[in-house]
Amino acid sequence: MTTLELVLEWQSPEARHLERYLARRVNLWRDVFPPGLKEVLLGKSVGDTVERIYQPGDAVPKHDPKLIHNVPRSRFQRRTVGGRAIEPARGRFYPRGMLGDMLGVYPQDSRPGRIIELDESSMVVDLNHPLAGRPLTLRATVKDTADKVTETGGRLTCWLEEIADSGPGMQCRGGGHPTSFDLQDGLHRLDETEDSRFYASPRIIGHVDAQAGEFLKETYAAALSTLPAKAKVLDLMSSVQSHLPDHLDLHVTGLGLNLEEMEANPRLAERVVHDLNAAPKLPFPDKSFDVVACSLSIEYLTPPRAVIAECARLLRPGGALMVGISNRWFPTKAVRIWMDLHEFERVGLVLEYFQTVPTLTDLRTVSIRNWWRPEDDPHIDQTLTSDPVYVVMGTVQG
Structure with a gap:
């Protein structure tokens, strides 16, 4: 039995996309693989990576x-x-x-x-597959191997279906037209009371499991690897965790609704209390940050397009806007459209927010799914799978 990390890369007219998926309990002899992948995997050792490029119709059915x-x-x-x-x-x-x-x-x-x-x-x-008609690059890295105890019974898995039939492709536009998300009624919430009241009491907790939090850090780190020392970062809708990579020397300003939560966050050098839904204009001058990161919170914004435009205003040329999301939130405060969408459509919704700002370019999305949940996680009795991580990124034109 083998554990593989599968990475699927593809491109839509509006963005580049990378999908990471942990394939567990892979049987190289019995399971079904895309053409040619099994043959290059046989005999590989832990740490080895193989890659195959598929033209439209080679792995996913052609557009019909x-x-x-x-x-x-x-x-x-x-x-x-x-x-x-x-x-x-x-x-x-x-x-x-x-x-x-x-x-x-x-x-x-x-x-x-x-x-x-x-x-x-x-x-x-x-009714075509969401990835129909698109060239695909698939990489597989051997993460672990173990002897199979028995060959009797068991399951047969089609691994391309596991990674590609569960959402990838649903985050892009259809035919180049903006998706009609209901942003008139869909941005209402079950609890329309002032956010300052809801967040008055501090919640000193993380909002995803530790593995998902590390993946957020890892994804942000890859995007920020060229930042200079002391680069200025705005942690938007900040709380007790920033999910920013620990090894980077950053000057981080947190903007959130609860000062006590932000004071418990050691990554922050400055803290600003501000209600974005009441006042979407951010209290900073133009081009004052190298990075704006919003982690696990964009689903609470009722004027999301105005806030995204403000983020772009604050960024210096070449600066990065990064929005990380998962599938856990406070249901009474999340906007209604968020709860109606497939997880990959939520990525598409954030992409639509980005595309309303002409200065945001080089759009990218990342998904990370199906990893093991840490054994000491309080929700381990409910699911063995780590919370999924999705990140949407863009760069302000230089």
Whole structure:
């Protein structure tokens, strides 16, 4: 049995994308791999990395025009989730079973389909794989090997399906058109009371498990490796943890809602209490930071586009904006649209925020999924899997 780290790289018109996935309990003899990958993996040792490049149709099915259907809008199977009615929207993904009566689609079909056009009477639905038509680069690194105790029974896993059929591709636009996220009603929250009241009492806790926190640091570190000493960083919506790499010599200013939480954060050199939802304009001059990082908090913003524009204003030419997200939040304070979206669509939502600011370029996304949760984590009895990590990054034009 083998443990592999799989890394899938691909590009959309708007961004570059990197998907990391831990493949556990891999059986190189029985499992299914993309063409040619098994052959180059056999005989490799721990630490070895192999790479394969796949053209459209080699690993993921080619884009097939026959999988695009014109369907009456009335056939959309509306559902209510958490008291919220799910409505059709252009560019959004839905389980195929919600998209109407089409050949090969049954009501329980949970595979994603995308609405690419929509009017009052009809919708055009694309049932192609979200990565169809895109060249892919796949790397596999051997992380661990162990003798298999028995060859009787067991499971057979298709590893490309594991990494590619669970979200990658859903974070990009369809046909180059902005996705119609509901930013009119979707930015409301269950609890609309002042945030200063909700955050008045300090919460001296982390919001993801330790492994996920390390992955945030690692992803930020890779993006910030060329920063000079004492580079100025704004930790936006700051709390007890900044998730910034420890080995970099940074001057970090924290901006958050609870001073006691920020005082418990040793990474901060300065602390500013400020309510972004009440006053999205940031209290700093233009071009005053080299980096702005917002970790595990953007889902609480009710004026997200205004705040992202402010972040770009604060950045010096070549400066980086980094937004890290996961799948844990305070449900009464998260905006409603956030809870309606697939995890990769949340990445797409943040990408849409970035694309409203013309000076933000070189957009990138990273996903990290399926690692083991630390044994001492308080939620280990609920899941053995670490919290997923997603990061959206952009650079201000020089």
